[in-house]
Amino acid sequence: MDAPDPKANKHESQAKYMQAREERKKLLTPSHKYMIDILANGLFLKPTAVEEFILDCSPLDDFDNFFAKGGRKAISFVYQMSEVPGIECGRSYTGTTKKGKILRLFLANLSQTCLTGICCSFTRTRVDIPVNSENIREEIFFSMVDAREGLLKGTRNAFNFLLPALDAGQNWGVLDKSRHGEKIKSNFKYSMKCCLSSLDDIQMSNExxxxxxxxxxxxxxxxxxxxxxxxxxxxxxxxxRLEEILMQWYKQIEKVLIETDQLRKGVDSAGPLSELEHWKKMSLRFNSIINHIKGPECKAVMMVLHISHSKTMKMWRELDARITDRVNEAKDNVKYLNTLEKICQPLYNSDPVTMLKSVPNVINAIQMIYNVSLYYNTREKISALFVKVTNQMVTACRSYITDNGKCLIWDQDAEEMVKKMQDCICLFQEYQSCFQKAKKKNMESPGKKPFDVSESQIFCKFEGFCKQLEKITQIITLFKMFEPLGKSNIEGIEILARQFHTVSMNLKRKQYDMLAPRTIEFESDFTKFIAQIGHIENQLRAFMSSCFLNKFSSQQALVLIQRFQRLNIPCLDSEISNLLARILQHYFSEVEFAKKLYEKQRDDPPLARNMPPVAGRIGWVKHLYQKIEEPITYIKNNSDILSSPEGQDVVKMYNQTAAAFLEFESVYHRAWMTEVCKLDYSKLPGYDLIC
Known part of the structure; x- marks a missing residue:
C-alpha cells in the first residue's frame, strides 16, 4: 500500500483553513467593521490590513461573546512583535521563518500577554442589552495604552487627558444638585490625582x-x-584591583552624597507632600546603596581588603557610617512625614473656606514632628516644611479664585470675586492665629522645647499674596465705581468714560499672572493705574465744576447735581458740597426775588389765560412757592449746610417768604369757601334733574 503524500495533506489542510477563513470573513457584520475602522484609525493602519489580522483569529467567538447580552465586559487587541501564526490562520506569511516574529495585531488575553507594544481595548458601558450596529456607538468606548517605552510610562501617558477633562466644565448629573456634590467631586478628582501621582512615584522609584x-x-x-x-x-x-573597584564605588557614592547635600532647588509652589516624596526618593536611593554594600560582592571586596590591611578601608568605613546615617534619617523622616499625608489632604482638595477647620490639625501635626523626630527637629527644616504648607495654601487660593484656572479675574462677577479674595485673606488670618496659639501652648507646656521657627519666612509669601489680593480688590472696586461713566448721558462726560475704558483695558490685557506672588510688574502697573485713576478723578471734578459755570436757576443746578450724584463716585462728594454752597447763595437771591415779586404783584397778580380770579391767584402763589420749596427741600435732605450761619439766614428768609405765600393762599381759599356756601343750589340750572 502506498504511503500518504505529506505535500498533498498539507495542501488539503491549507485549502481547508483558507475556506474557514473565507467563512469567517462572511460572518463580519457592520459592528465588526466599526471596531476595525477604529483600530485602523488608532494604529494608523489600513482597515483592510486590520481586517486581515482579525481574520487570523480562529474563530470569532470572542466577538460574539462581547456583543451578546450578558457577555464579556471588554475585548482587547495587542499590536506588537509576535510569532508568525501557523497555517491554521488561513493565509501564508511569505518571507518569514517558522519561529520568526513579525509586527501584527492579535486578540489577546492581557493576563497572559507580556505587553511591549500597543494595547487597544473596547469596553462596554453595560451588559444588560446586546450590542448591535444600531447602538454600538453609544454602548462601547475605545482606549489605548502605548507600552513601547515601558508599560508604566504607557499607562501614565494614557491617562494624561483625565485631569484636564475632569477640570473642564461639564455636567455631573445629580452631583450638581446634591448638597455635598462639590465635596464628592473634589474628593474624586483628588483620588484620581493621587492615583496618577502613584504611577509617577513608581517611575521615580526606578529612577x-x-x-x-x-x-x-x-x-x-x-x-x-x-x-x-x-x-x-x-x-x-x-x-x-579590589582597591580600584572599591574606590570606584566610593566615588560613585560620594557623588550621590554631594548631590544630596547640595541645596535643593524645589519648585517655589511645592506643597508639604513634596517633602514626603523627596524623602521617599532619598530612602530608595540610600537603601539601594546599602543593599549593594551588604551584597556578597561588596562584602568579599571589603573582607579581602580588611585582611590585607588596605588603607582604603578607613575611608570606606567613614563613608559607610555616613550612608548609614543618611538611611536612618530618610527612614525617620518618611515615618513622621507619612502622618501628614492624610492631614494635609484638605490643603490639596478643598477651597479656602472649608480648609479653615483643617489648619489647626496641620499645625499640630508639624509641631509633633518637631518635638519627637530625631532628624526633623531643626529650625531650618521645620520652617521649610511650614513654607511648603504656605505654598499649598496660596496655590489653593489661586485655584479657588480662578475656578481651577478656567476663569480670569476680570471675567467673573465683581462681588463674587471680592468675596473669594476675602475668603483667602480670612484663611491667612486663621493660619496666623492657629500658629500663634500652638506656639503659645507649646511655651506653656513644661518639658517641651521652644517652637523655634522663622515666622517671617513662613508667612512672608502668604502675607504678600494677601496684600496683592487687597490691591486687586481695590482695582475691581474702582472698575465697578467708574462703570457708570460709560452709561451716563451727561453731555461731555463721554470723553472721561473713554479715557477710563482705555486705562482699564490696558490693565486687563496684561499678559502675566496677576495672582502670582512677588510680581514686580504688578506692583509697577498698580501704582501706574492708581495714578491714572487719580488723574481721571481730578478731571471729573474739574468737569463737574465747569458744568455749573453757566448761570442756572437753583432748580436746574440741583437737577444737574442729582445726575452727578447718581454716578455714585466718592471723589465728587467734596465738589458737590462746594457746589451746594454756591447754589445756596444763588438760592438766597432767588428767594429774595420771589419775595419782592410777590409784594409787587400780590394785589393784581398775572393770571393764566381763562383762569377764574380766585383759582388764578392761588395758582400764581403756588407756582412761586414751588420755585423756592423744591431747592431747599433737596438741600435739607442731602446736606447739612443749612445748619451753618449762612444756611440759617437762608432758612429764615425762606420761612418768612413761604409763610407769606401760604397766608395768601389761605386767605383766598377761605374767601372762596365763604362765597360758595352762600350759593342757592336750587336756582342752579339742572338742579331738579340732579335731585
Whole structure:
C-alpha cells in the first residue's frame, strides 16, 4: 500500500483553513467593521490590513461573546512583535521563518500577554442589552495604552487627558444638585490625582535607585570562604584591583552624597507632600546603596581588603557610617512625614473656606514632628516644611479664585470675586492665629522645647499674596465705581468714560499672572493705574465744576447735581458740597426775588389765560412757592449746610417768604369757601334733574 503524500495533506489542510477563513470573513457584520475602522484609525493602519489580522483569529467567538447580552465586559487587541501564526490562520506569511516574529495585531488575553507594544481595548458601558450596529456607538468606548517605552510610562501617558477633562466644565448629573456634590467631586478628582501621582512615584522609584558599577573581571565565586579571601589578600595584583573597584564605588557614592547635600532647588509652589516624596526618593536611593554594600560582592571586596590591611578601608568605613546615617534619617523622616499625608489632604482638595477647620490639625501635626523626630527637629527644616504648607495654601487660593484656572479675574462677577479674595485673606488670618496659639501652648507646656521657627519666612509669601489680593480688590472696586461713566448721558462726560475704558483695558490685557506672588510688574502697573485713576478723578471734578459755570436757576443746578450724584463716585462728594454752597447763595437771591415779586404783584397778580380770579391767584402763589420749596427741600435732605450761619439766614428768609405765600393762599381759599356756601343750589340750572 502506498504511503500518504505529506505535500498533498498539507495542501488539503491549507485549502481547508483558507475556506474557514473565507467563512469567517462572511460572518463580519457592520459592528465588526466599526471596531476595525477604529483600530485602523488608532494604529494608523489600513482597515483592510486590520481586517486581515482579525481574520487570523480562529474563530470569532470572542466577538460574539462581547456583543451578546450578558457577555464579556471588554475585548482587547495587542499590536506588537509576535510569532508568525501557523497555517491554521488561513493565509501564508511569505518571507518569514517558522519561529520568526513579525509586527501584527492579535486578540489577546492581557493576563497572559507580556505587553511591549500597543494595547487597544473596547469596553462596554453595560451588559444588560446586546450590542448591535444600531447602538454600538453609544454602548462601547475605545482606549489605548502605548507600552513601547515601558508599560508604566504607557499607562501614565494614557491617562494624561483625565485631569484636564475632569477640570473642564461639564455636567455631573445629580452631583450638581446634591448638597455635598462639590465635596464628592473634589474628593474624586483628588483620588484620581493621587492615583496618577502613584504611577509617577513608581517611575521615580526606578529612577532613584543607584546602580553601582558591576565587576566583570573577577570571579567572586572563588572569594566565598575565609581561606579564599586570605589567599586573595596575599596577592598584590588582586588587592590592587579590589582597591580600584572599591574606590570606584566610593566615588560613585560620594557623588550621590554631594548631590544630596547640595541645596535643593524645589519648585517655589511645592506643597508639604513634596517633602514626603523627596524623602521617599532619598530612602530608595540610600537603601539601594546599602543593599549593594551588604551584597556578597561588596562584602568579599571589603573582607579581602580588611585582611590585607588596605588603607582604603578607613575611608570606606567613614563613608559607610555616613550612608548609614543618611538611611536612618530618610527612614525617620518618611515615618513622621507619612502622618501628614492624610492631614494635609484638605490643603490639596478643598477651597479656602472649608480648609479653615483643617489648619489647626496641620499645625499640630508639624509641631509633633518637631518635638519627637530625631532628624526633623531643626529650625531650618521645620520652617521649610511650614513654607511648603504656605505654598499649598496660596496655590489653593489661586485655584479657588480662578475656578481651577478656567476663569480670569476680570471675567467673573465683581462681588463674587471680592468675596473669594476675602475668603483667602480670612484663611491667612486663621493660619496666623492657629500658629500663634500652638506656639503659645507649646511655651506653656513644661518639658517641651521652644517652637523655634522663622515666622517671617513662613508667612512672608502668604502675607504678600494677601496684600496683592487687597490691591486687586481695590482695582475691581474702582472698575465697578467708574462703570457708570460709560452709561451716563451727561453731555461731555463721554470723553472721561473713554479715557477710563482705555486705562482699564490696558490693565486687563496684561499678559502675566496677576495672582502670582512677588510680581514686580504688578506692583509697577498698580501704582501706574492708581495714578491714572487719580488723574481721571481730578478731571471729573474739574468737569463737574465747569458744568455749573453757566448761570442756572437753583432748580436746574440741583437737577444737574442729582445726575452727578447718581454716578455714585466718592471723589465728587467734596465738589458737590462746594457746589451746594454756591447754589445756596444763588438760592438766597432767588428767594429774595420771589419775595419782592410777590409784594409787587400780590394785589393784581398775572393770571393764566381763562383762569377764574380766585383759582388764578392761588395758582400764581403756588407756582412761586414751588420755585423756592423744591431747592431747599433737596438741600435739607442731602446736606447739612443749612445748619451753618449762612444756611440759617437762608432758612429764615425762606420761612418768612413761604409763610407769606401760604397766608395768601389761605386767605383766598377761605374767601372762596365763604362765597360758595352762600350759593342757592336750587336756582342752579339742572338742579331738579340732579335731585
Amino acid at each position: 532613584s535607585i543607584v546602580h553601582l558599577n558591576k565587576v566583570t573581571d573577577i570571579d567572586f565565586s572563588k572569594l566565598v570562604s575565609v581561606e579564599d579571601m586570605k589567599v586573595a589578600a596575599a596577592n598584590f595584583d588582586m588587592v590592587h
